[in-house]
Amino acid sequence: MSVIILDARRIKAYEYLQILGEAAGKEEEFIEELWGELYMDDELMDEFMYYLDNHSIYGAAVCSGYSLTDLYFYLMRLYELGQDIGKNYADCNKETLVLDCFHMMSQMKKDPAPYIRKLERGLGMDRVV
Numbered sequence: 001m002s003v004i005i006l007d008a009r010r011i012k013a014y015e016y017l018q019i020l021g022e023a024a025g026k027e028e029e030f031i032e033e034l035w036g037e038l039y040m041d042d043e044l045m046d047e048f049m050y051y052l053d054n055h056s057i058y059g060a061a062v063c064s065g066y067s068l069t070d071l072y073f074y075l076m077r078l079y080e081l082g083q084d085i086g087k088n089y090a091d092c093n094k095e096t097l098v099l100d101c102f103h104m105m106s107q108m109k110k111d112p113a114p115y116i117r118k119l120e121r122g123l124g125m126d127r128v129v
Contacts, residue, residue, distance in 0.1 A: 024096040037106035
């Protein structure tokens, strides 16, 4: 008789990712890609589970000195500049920012150089694109 060990938290994390992705207006393709990245990276998966439990980013996952929190604020600032309002109004979807943050970190871990350039360059009105 063989024993199958099932991690129910991962099943729940996948279900919640689908719910968050739908609420954020993300395509199924994005959700599945992000799930693959989370599934293959224990550190990111732990961060995602922390987010699901606490609805905040813990920030332990770091790539080239940048944490998920750093990426979240970078993306929030980018969103603000894109809106040209300079404020974080209610129409800013936090779930979208969080999912984009996890996706950005997963891609940054694969090839950090382009992301480091963006983060170090900072944001100005002439650098939104």
